[in-house]
Amino acid sequence: MALFEEHRHDAEVHRHEHTHVTHYLGHGQEWMHMTAVHEHEHNHAPLVHVHPAHENVPKEHQREAHIHDHEHPATSTV
Numbered sequence: 001m002a003l004f005e006e007h008r009h010d011a012e013v014h015r016h017e018h019t020h021v022t023h024y025l026g027h028g029q030e031w032m033h034m035t036a037v038h039e040h041e042h043n044h045a046p047l048v049h050v051h052p053a054h055e056n057v058p059k060e061h062q063r064e065a066h067i068h069d070h071e072h073p074a075t076s077t078v
Contacts, residue, residue, distance in 0.1 A: 009044065013042070015041050
């Protein structure tokens with residue numbers, strides 16, 4: 001079995017949660033962290049890449065880098 005093998009991930013659309021943290025400074029106040037959470041559909045364009053073999057494909061695939069178009073998260077071609 002090869003340590004590194006080129007393989008393909010088909011395009012897919014899935015839902016997941018995004019957390020955004022912003023910094024807010026009110027007049028005469030200390031900096032505050034403001035957190036917002038939302039969920040939306042996200043697409044993963046088809047991807048061909050090489051890396052060490054997965055031990056747990058569904059869990060590890062979620063951590064792999066993908067480019068997301070936040071203007072059109074479920075229809076982007078990137």
